[in-house]
Amino acid sequence: MSEPIAVAALREFWRACEARDWPGLAATLARDVVYTVPQTRERVRGRDAYVRFNAEYPGDWHLVITRLVGDERSAVSFTSFTIGEETMTGVCAVEVDDDGLLVSLEDWWPEPYEPPAGRSHLVERF
Amino acid sequence: MSEPIAVAALREFWRACEARDWPGLAATLARDVVYTVPQTRERVRGRDAYVRFNAEYPGDWHLVITRLVGDERSAVSFTSFTIGEETMTGVCAVEVDDDGLLVSLEDWWPEPYEPPAGRSHLVERF
Numbered sequence: 001m002s003e004p005i006a007v008a009a010l011r012e013f014w015r016a017c018e019a020r021d022w023p024g025l026a027a028t029l030a031r032d033v034v035y036t037v038p039q040t041r042e043r044v045r046g047r048d049a050y051v052r053f054n055a056e057y058p059g060d061w062h063l064v065i066t067r068l069v070g071d072e073r074s075a076v077s078f079t080s081f082t083i084g085e086e087t088m089t090g091v092c093a094v095e096v097d098d099d100g101l102l103v104s105l106e107d108w109w110p111e112p113y114e115p116p117a118g119r120s121h122l123v124e125r126f
Numbered sequence: 127m128s129e130p131i132a133v134a135a136l137r138e139f140w141r142a143c144e145a146r147d148w149p150g151l152a153a154t155l156a157r158d159v160v161y162t163v164p165q166t167r168e169r170v171r172g173r174d175a176y177v178r179f180n181a182e183y184p185g186d187w188h189l190v191i192t193r194l195v196g197d198e199r200s201a202v203s204f205t206s207f208t209i210g211e212e213t214m215t216g217v218c219a220v221e222v223d224d225d226g227l228l229v230s231l232e233d234w235w236p237e238p239y240e241p242p243a244g245r246s247h248l249v250e251r252f
Contacts, residue, residue, distance in 0.1 A: 037241070039237065042245075044249055053248045056244075069200040071195060076193075076195055089234075091236070093193055108236045109236060110235060115167075119182070122178055123170055124170075126169055
């Protein structure tokens with residue numbers, strides 16, 4: 001069963017990250033890839049800088065894909081990241097170019113927060 | 127151009143929300159729909175409760191879809207929510223049942239945070 005191009009590209013991207021396979025990671029990226037973190041208003045431009053960004057990311061982190069959906073041009077992944085005792089969910093939305101290389105990645109890191117008041121009559125907690 | 131089923135269902139869901147079309151919203155949902163907010167560990171079970179949850183959501187909120195990707199079974203949307211002066215991005219991951227009705231929705235609300243130290247040599251701010 002073959003996956004849509006953007007889905008397969010993002011799956012290979014995460015495989016290479018988890019394996020610390022930096023040449024493999026570079027092979028998934030367009031030369032002019034742009035990586036954006038909207039929550040911090042950070043941006044990394046270009047394949048070389050973005051491979052370094054990942055290679056230098058501190059800590060003994062590991063990841064598993066928990067959700068991956070998309071089509072031939074766009075995909076979104078949910079990943080569970082673990083660093084030591086801490087686990088976080090990352091959301092990554094990507095697009096590929098005509099060669100199937102990742103040309104934009106947008107990364108989101110939602111944190112826990114307290115539920116708003118006034119809706120406990122409809123909601124259960126887990 | 128016809129969209130994949132889960133994509134079309136999620137697009138109609140957001141149209142109905144923005145229009146305060148609660149019967150229309152109910153028509154997109156399976157009777158046993160489950161809505162989950164992982165960040166607050168909240169869950170709403172069932173179509174009636176979940177329609178009320180949306181109908182009772184406070185404030186004069188408005189939304190536009192900024193990204194929507196998926197296939198016949200699953201989809202993910204990014205929406206820009208505005209309440210008064212405040213704008214937030216919401217991420218919603220859904221699945222549909224065999225009838226094309228939304229049977230699970232997982233909602234995420236990432237907040238701004240400060241960039242970690244040690245990567246400013248690779249990163250620009252915007």
